[in-house]
Amino acid sequence: MKIPFNKPYLSGKELRYIEEAVRLGKISGNGEFTQRCQSFFEKRYGFKKCLLTNSCTDALEMAALLCDIQAGDEVIMPSFTFVSTANAFVLRGAKIVFVDSRSDHPNMDESLIEELISPKTKAIIVVHYAGVACEMDKIMSIATKHKLWVIEDAAQGIESYYKEKALGSMGHLSCFSFHETKNIQSGEGGLLAINDPALIRRAEILWEKGTDRAAFFRGEVAKYGWVDIGSSFLPSELTAAFLWAQLEELESIQSRRMSTWEAYFQLFSEGSTANEILSSSYQKILIEASKNIEFTWQCREHKGNAHMFYLLFKQESDRTKFSGRMKSAGVLSVFHYQSLHKSDYAKKCFPNQYDRQLPNSDRYSDCLLRLPLFYELPEVSAEY
Template identity: 50%
Template sequence: MKNNFIPFNWPHMTGKELDYIKESYLKGRLAGDGPYTKRCHEWLEEHTGCNTALLTHSCTAGLEMAALLLDIQPGDEIIMPSYTFVSTANAFVLRGGVPVFVDIREETMNLDERLIEAAITPKTRAIVPVHYAGVGCEMDTIMQIAKRHDLKVVEDAAQGILASYKGRVLGSIGDLGAYSFHETKNVISGEGGALLVNDPELAHRAEIIREKGTDRSRFFRGEVEKYTWQEVGSSFLPGELIAAFLWAQLENAQTITDGRLVSWKHYHELLAFFETRELLSRPVIPEHCHHNAHMYYVLLAPHIDREKVLLELKRKKINSLFHYVPLHSSPAGKRYGRVHGTMVVTNRLSERLLRLPLWFGIEAEKQNQIIDSIGGILTRVKR
């Protein structure tokens, strides 16, 4: 943060990461599924209530494992929002699946559950809700739809650790869930992720798929005399040094979340004035959702030019960002997926969304500076 530059994100270190990495180094435990991996698995299982948690080298890997577990075949359709990261679609396209893009809710930027049922065809195999900004999708309705149509639900909870929907932790509600521990997330390991297996019938296969399609994990537990190739899989597990870093973060996950919530609420209070003047809209958190302050975004009023806002903030050394380019409008999205219905909300809101700098420990003074800058800019940058 040189020359008073305010970055979009600043990775938080607890101070224990290097100690745990050093311990693994000195003990010669470098490959995956060592003691720290086990601790991370136990923490995730305890805090989410999932049947089995498995660390992966990314959330992308967790979603790819989900596609393998569901045995996605060429032509199978998977319903998902277009307003999401490319991995949500890529994981299924790699198996020949077809993403079916459905519009989002204006209040939360989440998949609009009211549009899902009309998008279901005989080829539909799964629904993939994405919990945007750590705010839960309407999972009761989504699970009911899935049950009626015999579909699987894979929660893309990349942004959702320690957030919940009606008291249930995000990622633990569907058949499968995936977390991200990327540097930009609340709890980090540089790169990294996890697959939460909530359906007990999928747990054994998940372990095999993660270990190159072998029963190697059972061998190391002494359950089989030798391990061999059982089915299609890949190397989805991270090394032990990644798990050691992550363990230091998980030990402090609630403290990190609480601190981010303080900063999120400060933004929310500061921006109320600009919402009353109809210059922007603040995030909406449904009463039955407990979010984790993963992100603070605003939706600029239609008459505000977002590109000019971003440029002005950059000149003031503030790194604010837009977010996803909707997948349905991308070259690959048009090639591999299809749209159901209109994308009116997705198209409109994706052009107005602005993310503000937020990390654990951001000073209130910096937040005040950011909002003061935005306030001055919004009165000048009309379309």
């Protein structure tokens, strides 16, 4: 038996809606399905305005433009994140200032943010790792005090909450991903959520290649033209149609993922009776591995969305050994981000960041391992 790390879920309606989009005669973007998807997010999560994008990377790049990031500005973000989080701001000439992760989970350590703020600091980029919320009250308080933008990188955060507030609803701007590895996917795809009303009009202009085309189609201007910088950020209607098929099944997808996450948690919980279902050979592997695991993050306590289930090993060699045994058994488990402050690019362009000690970020880079988690996984036998 072979179990991949991820298998994109298909509701069965994707091709039907794509065909419908073609029949409607507008497939270039910002049509019927785009409007349906954007309205869905605005109503369900309370975002002021939503714009679909080709990727979360696109959404982050739009956010950098909307915050008017300039050469020499400083932007604070975690080192333990995907490169897109940094690239969007580096492209505008910003200097990245990395903050370490917390000791108890991979999110940024909010207690370290304020000491990194300088007169050049322009924004704080919050990354909700694994769909588990950062301490947003503390972060927003710091940002308000120092008059900084807050951008939520909620790439993994769809359907997650912080104190009853949806992730993505608290920062000035928020970015989501619908990459095929995410809970809700369209192959590639993303979303920019705008929570500051003052940014909405310009966001539409950037989204439409720097033109006021959206205002023209609403009848607000007699003709549209080039009024700002921008790019082709909006996706095809085919992508939006695919995404709409996924959104219709959001609750059932989440239910299945949470069930799988809970099953994993029970297997790795100390003294769990769930271990009794395993054959003696698998019990031996599990017991041996559990001795080398420091914790499993209990996302349910923070209304996480079961985006991933990960283990944190005591040292890299333990992770390598366990991952190798999983691979031999036909199961693909994978590690995750490498600390950006230790990257070749940081060494070349931000040497003062490369030389910093961020021990928790490095620890997650070396010792975190993700297990398979996707919609069809519960169909696999529990013992395997």
